[in-house]
Amino acid sequence: MIEAKARAVFSVDSPFEKTTIERRDVGPKDVLIDIKFAGICHSDLHTARQEWGSIEYPITPGHEIAGIVAEVGPEVTKYKVGDRVGVGCMVDSCGECEYCLRGDEQFCVKGNVQTYNDTNRFGDGRPTQGGYSSRIVVTESFVLSIPEAIELDQAAPLLCAGITTYSPLRHWNAGPGKKVAVVGLGGLGHMAVKIAHAMGANVTVLSRSEGKREDSLKLGADTYVNTSDEGALKKLAGTFDLIINTVSSAQMDISSYLQTLRVDGTLVNVGAPAEPISVNVFALIAGRHSFAGSMIGGIKETQEMIDFCAEHGLGAEIEVISADEIDTAYERVLNSDVRYRFVIDNSTL
Ligand code: NAP
Numbered sequence: 119m120i121e122a123k124a125r126a127v128f129s130v131d132s133p134f135e136k137t138t139i140e141r142r143d144v145g146p147k148d149v150l151i152d153i154k155f156a157g158i159c160h161s162d163l164h165t166a167r168q169e170w171g172s173i174e175y176p177i178t179p180g181h182e183i184a185g186i187v188a189e190v191g192p193e194v195t196k197y198k199v200g201d202r203v204g205v206g207c208m209v210d211s212c213g214e215c216e217y218c219l220r221g222d223e224q225f226c227v228k229g230n231v232q233t234y235n236d237t238n239r240f241g242d243g244r245p246t247q248g249g250y251s252s253r254i255v256v257t258e259s260f261v262l263s264i265p266e267a268i269e270l271d272q273a274a275p276l277l278c279a280g281i282t283t284y285s286p287l288r289h290w291n292a293g294p295g296k297k298v299a300v301v302g303l304g305g306l307g308h309m310a311v312k313i314a315h316a317m318g319a320n321v322t323v324l325s326r327s328e329g330k331r332e333d334s335l336k337l338g339a340d341t342y343v344n345t346s347d348e349g350a351l352k353k354l355a356g357t358f359d360l361i362i363n364t365v366s367s368a369q370m371d372i373s374s375y376l377q378t379l380r381v382d383g384t385l386v387n388v389g390a391p392a393e394p395i396s397v398n399v400f401a402l403i404a405g406r407h408s409f410a411g412s413m414i415g416g417i418k419e420t421q422e423m424i425d426f427c428a429e430h431g432l433g434a435e436i437e438v439i440s441a442d443e444i445d446t447a448y449e450r451v452l453n454s455d456v457r458y459r460f461v462i463d464n465s466t467l
């Protein structure tokens with residue numbers, strides 16, 4: 119057994135505490151990673167605070183992991199000690215079903231194994247714990263390579279925020295001639311803007327205040343709309359080919375956003391609030407609009423996204439924090455006071 123330093127919460131309303139967790143020994147196809155940085159995703163909050171349902175405590179969240187290979191098993195072929203690597207939201211899947219075989223492991227019919235708050239059903243059968251920790255052991259097929267062109271701290275958020283926005287942008291063909299809107303400028307939203315811009319799309323940010331206007335233009339947006347301005351969405355009727363909705367709350371009128379789509383346009387929800395979202399059907403039928411969803415992306419596509427970001431000089435805009443600041447960071451995420459991703463410096467664990 120390998121011990122790792124970690125930060126964990128021991129109940130729904132307790133702060134993060136120092137702890138030690140166990141990782142399995144390095145198996146033939148396993149990679150041991152010294153974690154250097156871990157991003158804080160809003161999903162970490164939803165999970166740790168039981169917004170998505172009850173969980174087993176203690177929990178060490180973190181699925182935006184960047185680090186250095188420290189040891190490899192004898193059958194590992196893709197990685198060697200010293201390589202710069204990442205791990206995202208999944209650490210295993212059945213590898214045999216139709217979806218795994220086509221590279222959509224996130225939709226594995228037996229369920230992918232989540233990086234934390236899950237059980238490694240295809241491996242050692244132990245509970246999984248995430249990246250707010252010093253080391254992790256992952257089967258090599260779920261480890262991503264991070265090119266030298268991206269700093270490790272700026273690369274960490276790509277492992278969730280990057281792939282979760284890249285995948286629907288690719289799937290719904292964002293590119294030259296397409297008008298893409300991004301709703302919510304947080305961790306996912308700011309990566310959606312950078313990536314959609316790099317793909318050649320015309321990008322509009324829909325945000326609730328004036329506060330992020332200047333930043334969004336620097337990130338690559340062509341237009342910024344403050345949705346709290348009277349009639350702001352009405353004025354955009356029939357504008358967008360594709361909308362990526364990253365909002366973490368269900369407290370929004372999704373129908374008014376659907377009305378900003380062109381005929382045949384699609385609004386893709388990547389935000390994952392626990393509560394249901396209700397839709398006025400007329401916002402769909404008038405315009406043959408689609409209301410869709412998307413969940414992270416497969417491993418092959420995640421590598422494609424990282425390489426795309428390296429090629430286009432894209433990393434996340436980050437605020438690096440020490441492990442003692444995780445609780446404060448969570449509160450700031452809840453207040454939309456993050457520019458644009460908190461990343462834990464794991465040397466401070
Ligand atoms: P985040 O950094 O907190 O960003 C969310 C943004 O949504 C905020 O910055 C804010 O933007 C906007 N927002 C928040 N509350 C709002 C409200 N009541 N009404 C309107 N806008 C609101 O969160 P994140 O890490 O990007 O994650 C966003 C969501 O995606 C979370 O629900 C997360 O669990 C989910 N997620 C899904 C996947 C997937 O695979 N589908 C993967 C990762 C995360 P403005 O200040 O600009 O308005």
Ligand code: ZN
Nearest residue numbers: 159161278279
């Ligand atoms: Zn995430």
